[in-house]
Amino acid sequence: MKNDRRAFTLVELLVVIAIIGILIALLLPAVQAAREAARRMSCVSNLKQFTLALHNFHDSHKGFPVGCPEKTCRSYEHIRPWMYRCGPLALLTPYMEQLNLYKSLNLEVPLYIGESFGGGYGVHPDNQIPVSQEIGFFIAPVTGVKKSSRNSAPPTI
Numbered sequence: 207m208k209n210d211r212r213a214f215t216l217v218e219l220l221v222v223i224a225i226i227g228i229l230i231a232l233l234l235p236a237v238q239a240a241r242e243a244a245r246r247m248s249c250v251s252n253l254k255q256f257t258l259a260l261h262n263f264h265d266s267h268k269g270f271p272v273g274c275p276e277k278t279c280r281s282y283e284h285i286r287p288w289m290y291r292c293g294p295l296a297l298l299t300p301y302m303e304q305l306n307l308y309k310s311l312n313l314e315v316p317l318y319i320g321e322s323f324g325g326g327y328g329v330h331p332d333n334q335i336p337v338s339q340e341i342g343f344f345i346a347p348v349t350g351v352k353k354s355s356r357n358s359a360p361p362t363i
Contacts, residue, residue, distance in 0.1 A: 245347040252343055259301035271297035285316045292317050295344065302343055310336040 214222075264270055271294035292313055299308040312332035319330050329337050 248347045252346070255302060255343070256298075259298045262301045263298055270294070282316050282319070285319060299341070304341060304343075307336055307339055307341070 260270060292311065296308070296311060296313075299305070299311075312330070315330045315332055317330060317333060317337070318328045
């Protein structure tokens with residue numbers, strides 16, 4: 207009697223599936239570690255670029271950017287000086303390949319006007335569009351926060 211086997215047995219099929227499952231289980235942590243290393247490298251690169259931007263600003267202005275410049279302007283005398291704060295990061299944007307964003311900011315008017323402010327609210331009309339821009343450079347890739355799940359209010363520069 208001749209035994210012609212043209213198919214796999216169930217045991218052989220289950221063994222192959224188990225081996226594939228084990229290989230995938232061994233591979234997943236390596237893939238996750240590689241992704242995490244890539245995120246860390248991206249973060250380190252951003253920090254290096256940020257440091258270069260600080261040094262370039264310092265070379266151009268003989269000082270580091272001020273966080274809260276004390277100033278007032280005509281027709282906004284009632285606005286407190288700290289409400290002009292655009293922040294040092296806004297002053298660094300031209301040194302971080304964000305020159306168009308910097309040019310769209312009007313630094314001669316207060317950042318905030320009105321009573322409610324912060325988080326993109328109460329922003330002067332001249333600066334609403336630039337303030338609502340999201341700059342990926344300032345968001346650390348290791349946080350794992352997706353763009354759509356960030357707070358709904360526009361960030362301030």
